[in-house]
Amino acid sequence: MxxxxxxxxxxxxxxxxxxxxxxxxxxxxxxxxxxxxxxxxxxxxxxxxxxxxxxxxxxxxxxxxxxxxxxxxxxxxxxxxxxxxxxxxxxxxxxxxxxxxxxxxxxxxxxxxxxxxxxxxxxxxxxxxxxxxxxxxxxxxxxxxxxxxxxxxxxxHRLALKTPRVTAPSPFENDGAFFLGLERWGYDISDMPAAMRAFQRRWRPHIIDGLVDGECSAMLFSLLLDRDAGKTR
Structure with missing residues (x-):
């Protein structure tokens, strides 16, 4: 060290x-x-x-x-x-x-x-x-x-998670369901647009607008599935 x-x-x-x-x-x-x-x-x-x-x-x-x-x-x-x-x-x-x-x-x-x-x-x-x-x-x-x-x-180098490569449409019924998923992933969602921008900055940095869209929703859903499957260690 x-x-x-x-x-x-x-x-x-x-x-x-x-x-x-x-x-x-x-x-x-x-x-x-x-x-x-x-x-x-x-x-x-x-x-x-x-x-x-x-x-x-x-x-x-x-x-x-x-x-x-x-x-x-x-x-x-x-x-x-x-x-x-x-x-x-x-x-x-x-x-x-x-x-x-x-x-x-x-x-x-x-x-x-x-x-x-x-x-x-x-x-x-x-x-x-x-x-x-x-x-x-x-x-x-x-x-x-x-x-x-x-x-x-x-x-x-297996020091962070890969960016999910997704093509599926949004699995969340509405924005509220998305933010519940975002909170489950780990974020403070008390300021929802700020939480959305933070997620985009990390996972979809070419568009950071604070708006929930299908691409980000599919990314979050993929991350949650991997977490539940024990693949995020």
Missing amino acids: DELIDFESPSPNWNARQLPVSMVVLHYTGMPSADEALARLRSEEAGVSAHYLIEEDGTVHRLVREDRRAWHAGKSFWRNITDVNSASVGIEIVNPGHEFGYRPFPDAQMEALLPLLAGIVQRWDVPRANVVGHSDIAPARKEDPGELFDWDLLAA
């Missing part, structure tokens, strides 16, 4: 976990530079942190030990867990984000993420369905890591 870490950059912003680790949350930093992001994640005044930060050239920083609760998720929810910080390992991926010039994630950065994520998933036995983006756990507040993030690359 230590051979994957380029720098120990300790953050004071952590406390004790209250839950076992069952998730990994991927973020983008959403700041103009890596130095600014690293400074904020290590600022006691800012009161935020993550376990790791990956720069665009693939440099990996460890900020908080995995057995500690880092402060990266904020107010969030996933599969009935409201203390996501206690249940997750957080990885910040340097990218200016939608506010400062969102751009694709470089190959070197993704290549550094793969072995780091693989180690975390193996150590904590994290299901692929629980490798999620910040937007998944906080759909009304967050957009990261965003529609340019290469989830398919992670899926190819």
